[in-house]
Amino acid sequence: QQQVKQSPQSLIVQKGGISIINCAYENTAFDYFPWYQQFPGKGPALLIAIRPDVSEKKEGRFTISFNKSAKQFSLHIMDSQPGDSATYFCAASTRAGNNRKLIWGLGTSLAVNP
Amino acid sequence: NAGVTQTPKFQVLKTGQSMTLQCAQDMNHEYMSWYRQDPGMGLRLIHYSVGAGITDQGEVPNGYNVSRSTTEDFPLRLLSAAPSQTSVYFCASSGYRNTIYFGEGSWLTVV
Numbered sequence: 001q002q003q004v005k006q007s008p009q010s011l012i013v014q015k016g017g018i019s020i021i022n023c024a025y026e027n028t029a030f031d032y033f034p035w036y037q038q039f040p041g042k043g044p045a046l047l048i049a050i051r052p053d054v055s056e057k058k059e060g061r062f063t064i065s066f067n068k069s070a071k072q073f074s075l076h077i078m079d080s081q082p083g084d085s086a087t088y089f090c091a092a093s094t095r096a097g098n099n100r101k102l103i104w105g106l107g108t109s110l111a112v113n114p
Numbered sequence: 115n116a117g118v119t120q121t122p123k124f125q126v127l128k129t130g131q132s133m134t135l136q137c138a139q140d141m142n143h144e145y146m147s148w149y150r151q152d153p154g155m156g157l158r159l160i161h162y163s164v165g166a167g168i169t170d171q172g173e174v175p176n177g178y179n180v181s182r183s184t185t186e187d188f189p190l191r192l193l194s195a196a197p198s199q200t201s202v203y204f205c206a207s208s209g210y211r212n213t214i215y216f217g218e219g220s221w222l223t224v225v
Binding site for chain 2: 009032034036041042043044045046049089093100102104105106107
């Protein structure tokens with residue numbers, strides 16, 4: 001059962017355009033929502049993350065928008081560049097006892113055309 | 115500053131063979147985990163450990179064993195390799211913060 005649904009599966013954007021990736025979750029106990037970026041042949045790396053007490057977080061060209069009532073969050077990449085071409089994973093995390101449990105989306109493959 | 119180091123990078127196994135994927139981290143993280151990544155299936159948790167001497171199963175543990183004798187090392191053992199275990203394997207670690215640090219991956223092919 002996929003608790004974090006990520007869409008689209010793949011995305012093609014022209015250079016300079018806006019890339020938007022969406023995620024939806026079910027469990028209201030989730031309290032941390034990271035996005036990871038993975039380049040071909042590499043491991044995922046944390047890109048940006050948000051907690052549910054804020055509706056938006058911006059770091060450079062990357063912005064997370066968070067809608068707690070709709071249980072949705074999205075990644076916006078402004079002025080998309082060919083170097084942004086990668087796979088993006090959203091995730092949602094909740095505390096499970098003394099540990100944290102992380103649920104991953106299935107990923108979005110982004111290609112930015114020059 | 116090595117972070118999370120995985121070896122080998124590439125491996126080809128014959129069905130039925132066993133092998134160990136090595137993972138080491140130098141960040142003194144308590145939490146370590148192994149994931150496999152397959153096309154269209156995202157990252158699936160195999161096993162994890164919350165500290166030395168403590169391991170637990172993740173989402174897809176069958177066919178894999180782990181141990182955690184030290185804080186730094188978390189090897190993944192394939193007991194009897196099967197073609198279904200052809201995948202990319204990632205070791206990861208995290209500390210008291212929520213950030214997960216991944217290794218660069220191990221590409222395994224079972225023929």
